[in-house]
Amino acid sequence: MESSLLLQQIVNGIILGSVYSLIALGLTMIFGVMKISNFAHGDYSMVGAYVAVFLMAWLPGWLGWVGSILAAAAVVGVLGVVTERLVFRPLLTRWTDIDIIMVSIGLFILLENLAHLVFGATPRMLKDPFGGAVFDLGLFSTSQLRVFCLVFSCVAIAVLQLFLNRSRLGVAIRATSQNRFAAQLMGININTVYTLTFSLGAALAGVGGVLYGTLFAISPVMGAIPTQKAFVVTIMGGMGHMRGAILGGFILGVAETLGGNYLSMAYKNAIGFMILILVLLLRPSGLFGRRQ
Amino acid sequence: MLNIDQITVSYGQAPALVDVSLRVEQGELVTLLGSNGAGKSTLLKTISGILRPRSGRIAFNGREIHNAPSHQIVQAGVVHVPEGRQVFTDLTVQENLRMGAFTRRDHQAVEHDLEFVLKLFPRLKERRHQLAGTMSGGEAQMVAIARGILSAPKLLMLDEPSLGLAPVVRADIFDAISQLHQQSGLTILLVEQNAKWALHVATRAYVLENGRVIMEGSGQDLINDENVQQAYLGY
Ligand SMILES: Nc1ncnc2c1ncn2[C@@H]1O[C@H](COP(=O)(O)OP(=O)(O)OP(=O)(O)O)[C@@H](O)[C@H]1O
Ligand SMILES: [Mg+2]
Numbered sequence: 001m002e003s004s005l006l007l008q009q010i011v012n013g014i015i016l017g018s019v020y021s022l023i024a025l026g027l028t029m030i031f032g033v034m035k036i037s038n039f040a041h042g043d044y045s046m047v048g049a050y051v052a053v054f055l056m057a058w059l060p061g062w063l064g065w066v067g068s069i070l071a072a073a074a075v076v077g078v079l080g081v082v083t084e085r086l087v088f089r090p091l092l093t094r095w096t097d098i099d100i101i102m103v104s105i106g107l108f109i110l111l112e113n114l115a116h117l118v119f120g121a122t123p124r125m126l127k128d129p130f131g132g133a134v135f136d137l138g139l140f141s142t143s144q145l146r147v148f149c150l151v152f153s154c155v156a157i158a159v160l161q162l163f164l165n166r167s168r169l170g171v172a173i174r175a176t177s178q179n180r181f182a183a184q185l186m187g188i189n190i191n192t193v194y195t196l197t198f199s200l201g202a203a204l205a206g207v208g209g210v211l212y213g214t215l216f217a218i219s220p221v222m223g224a225i226p227t228q229k230a231f232v233v234t235i236m237g238g239m240g241h242m243r244g245a246i247l248g249g250f251i252l253g254v255a256e257t258l259g260g261n262y263l264s265m266a267y268k269n270a271i272g273f274m275i276l277i278l279v280l281l282l283r284p285s286g287l288f289g290r291r292q
Numbered sequence: 293m294l295n296i297d298q299i300t301v302s303y304g305q306a307p308a309l310v311d312v313s314l315r316v317e318q319g320e321l322v323t324l325l326g327s328n329g330a331g332k333s334t335l336l337k338t339i340s341g342i343l344r345p346r347s348g349r350i351a352f353n354g355r356e357i358h359n360a361p362s363h364q365i366v367q368a369g370v371v372h373v374p375e376g377r378q379v380f381t382d383l384t385v386q387e388n389l390r391m392g393a394f395t396r397r398d399h400q401a402v403e404h405d406l407e408f409v410l411k412l413f414p415r416l417k418e419r420r421h422q423l424a425g426t427m428s429g430g431e432a433q434m435v436a437i438a439r440g441i442l443s444a445p446k447l448l449m450l451d452e453p454s455l456g457l458a459p460v461v462r463a464d465i466f467d468a469i470s471q472l473h474q475q476s477g478l479t480i481l482l483v484e485q486n487a488k489w490a491l492h493v494a495t496r497a498y499v500l501e502n503g504r505v506i507m508e509g510s511g512q513d514l515i516n517d518e519n520v521q522q523a524y525l526g527y
Contacts, residue, residue: 168394175380175391182378184342187366187395187443 008140009257015146017253018153019211023226024233024245025160026204032177032240033197036088037101040108042227044202045209046115047079048072049218052210053124062129062148069152069210076206077199083107084198089191108223115220123217126210149211156207157246160200164242173197177240205230225269232272236279238289248287251275293318293479294339294370294447299348299358301331301338308334309503311348316447321473321480323490323511325524326500332483333375335500336449339481340372341365352447367395369446375455375483377436381425385416388424388435392442402442409438412468430461437468448472449481462486469493487524491515499524 027041052068059067087107091100130144164170176183176193184190205226212226233252237244252272260268279286294316301309308331316322326332337343339350341362350358357365380388389409393402410417413434419427424435433453440448453469454462466486470493472478484490491497494511499520507514514520 168390171383171387171391172394175383175387178380178382179378181342182374182380183391184362185340185366185372185374185378186391186439187363188391189361189363 004139005261006258008142009261010254011140011142012146013254013257014250015142015150015253016215016257017250018150018157019208019215019249020229020233020253021246021249022153022156022211023205023208024230024237024249025157025242026201026208027230028234028237028240028242028245029173029177029204030198030201031234032242033173034088034092034194035097036092037097037104037231038088038107039101039104039227039231040083040111040223041202041205041230042223042225043108043111043115044076044079044205044223045212045226046218046220046223047111048076048206048209049126049213049222050115050119051075051206052126052213053119053218056127056129060127060129065129065148069207072206072210073203076209077203079206080199080202081195083202084195088198089194092194108227112220112223119220121220123219125217126213128214145214149214153208153211156204160204161242169196228269229272232276235276236286238286241286241288244286244288293353294481295351296335296339297349297351299338299345299350301334301343301345307503309338309345312500312503312505313348314498314505314508316479316481318479319477320495321482321493323487323494323497324481324483324500325487325490325497325514325520326483327523330500331503332500333451334503336372336374336451336481336483339365339449340370363395366443369444370449371440371443371445371447372449373436373440373451373453375451377429377432379424379427379432379435379439381423383424384421385424385427385435386420388439389416389442392439393444396442396444398444401444405442405444409441412441412471413438413464428461430457430464433457433461433465434468437465441472445478447479447481449483451483452485453482454484454486466493487520488515491520491525 023045027038030036030038051072055068055071056064087103091103128145133144134141135144135147164174172188173193176188176190180190208226229252233245233248237248255275256268256271259271296312296314298311298313299309300307300311312335324332334343338345341360345358349356352368352370357368380391389406396402415431416434416438419431424432427435437453450469453465457465466489473480482490491511491514497509497511497514498505499507
């Protein structure tokens, strides 16, 4: 009984962690290439979640759910392009990192308030397209929706890795994050890479937002949580480090669920920060980052 | 082929190049000498569109390029192998080389060039799947030059390719550069601290001091010049 509860918690943690990984990958990618710490990142998840709210109202069932994920990627991808072009691009060469962080916090507040205006303050829930059906595997059970959540984030992570490792453009993104000057000398158009990276990073947060919305309530202020989790994961894994973000997401998800259960539910959100402090003390460049 | 006409380049208020004019003709190997801080790297960065001149013009094959973005300059065939190698440390050797060919669509020619550079630097062949960041200085320099060749240069600009290399490896790099110029007929603009060798292989040469061209002539002329001998050849 004890061990089955433990297993159950670990499974829940992995599912939650896969969503954290996805959102954090977007943040870490944008940081790696552009050195922007975007505190508005979680708002891309919020917008993605609202895309799902509206689309699922039109298109019920699993079709609406899959459609929501694709639509969230598209809508938030475009929002990413718009914010990169209008907000970040003009500042990138002239402003310091701290300035850009302040601006991103401003953007966060702006998007949150706009969402209040457009969507209203009432929290919403996504309907379970599987009608609450459950997979029961004896030792643990989990809703079908959560299983699909896990499958979707793992597929998205795998596709992203494939893109970054195998495609010409993907390798160019990695090259740019490693050496911007040399990338320019290769004839890589840095501005195109920036826009693409930002859009892709935002889209990941958007898709993550839909998945997040299947687990928690959706509201205009929800963006703060994904931002916070993504930063914890990104710093834990090493800023700009992909594998670090993937692993970090899962670690955080499992640690939170276990901690929430065995320590205290009230401390659930604090656990990430405790891990963060430990990592910063013991390995400041993150689990995967290079030691300076 | 390359015509630089009285360019002035500054970092903020501090001028780094003043009224610099320089030309490279098809098939030449032009050496650029100058002590530390003379402005050699600044000149190469301006040619490749990383820096913009305050005034003056740069033309390549008759087309003005001093306002063109760097990716267009690469596509036009002006390729810059930078000082300090600047390889992509977390990409493999092969990925580095493929990034050199980023703008190219002539896939067959790319494969051909890939074979060519692996013959030029056989050491890279066995290390194709090694991360470039784990290579020795000499090997990294080979990657940087090979990557430049993969960009299909019409003009290859090399910034201090022998910097910090042991004599044996340096000889390999020098051999490869001579071979590229003499056998492949590549046009080269070379910045090199080893003035003796660099003047010896040069068709023509320039001396840059404090951001100004103070001397130009054939490689042999400069080798015979007393000032050059004192300042760069250590006689
Ligand atoms: N990014 C920069 N910002 C400000 N000043 C710079 C910058 N880069 C170079 N300089 C200055 O411009 C001048 C020319 O530098 P440059 O790097 O072109 O010299 P160099 O001839 O290549 O020297 P070296 O032989 O040491 O490589 C130097 O005075 C240098 O301090
Ligand atoms: Mg230099």
